[in-house]
Amino acid sequence: MGAREVILLDGGTGTELRERGVEVPCHRTSIWSAHALIAAPDEVVAVHREYIEAGARVVTACNYAVTPTLLAREGMGDRVEELSVLAVELARRAAEESGEEVRVAASLPPLDTSYRADLVAPDAELHAEYSRIAEVLAPRVDVLLCETLSLSREAVVAAECALETGREVWLSWTLQGNRPGLLPGGERLEEAFAAAAHLPVHAHMVNCCGANLLTEAMPRLAALSDRPIGGYANAADALPGDFDPLDPEEVPYEDLDPIAYADAALRWVEAGATLVGGCCHTRPAHLDEVRRRLS
16 A cells, blocks of 8 residues: 555444434435534534544535525525535534544535436536535635536536635546446446546545445546545445446445445555545444554
């Protein structure tokens, strides 16, 4: 693994909130973990703290579902700015309370339901909504994380809006349920990268898919990018099946315990990853094991 420094990111916020008894509704029909910003802000801080104690040195604010489209479904379309600021404040509070040197990221996520490339809005609408989110987040965070993007067009607009703020930007695509190297929109990872290659983002990543899909993708990403690369997977390996699901939660999968997840994460590092964390169903124990193995 040489002398490359590996920076640990956090893990699944929604997962951990559920473990603490906080209501986290389905991501397909609600504002998901963003409910906790209103109902249980102290628990959000506690989750961030747990990940920092497990070794995370970048924590992502709980703003993944704080988008105009998703909030409007629950009659809260006018609370984008308020809840975006609150999400970052809670992450900052956790970082300050920890006494560690922790950077705070915030998400520029899919504006509509995740993994649904067919629901990605026209470019003009994407630009208006991503600009609105980025402008409120940028003065308050260290990194803008364009994540879980399922279509190259979506990723390009999100990254453009993030870069317009002058903040550090990471760009992360998601992969189709159990189809290695394919985005939910049907494009190959190489095609998505080529569409965004002209953008001066600071890192290229893959997230929110089976750990085995990320393992397969990491050497491909290393061959494409001359910038830092990395990823954060779900705590599962996607299994093959005779269907074509887009949502990673709808594919057959094998759960990964912290040891198995750390085994996978070390393979990403061996392939060149320097940014490593966890996504859905990962918990602080998964990140703690990755930290232990790396050190």
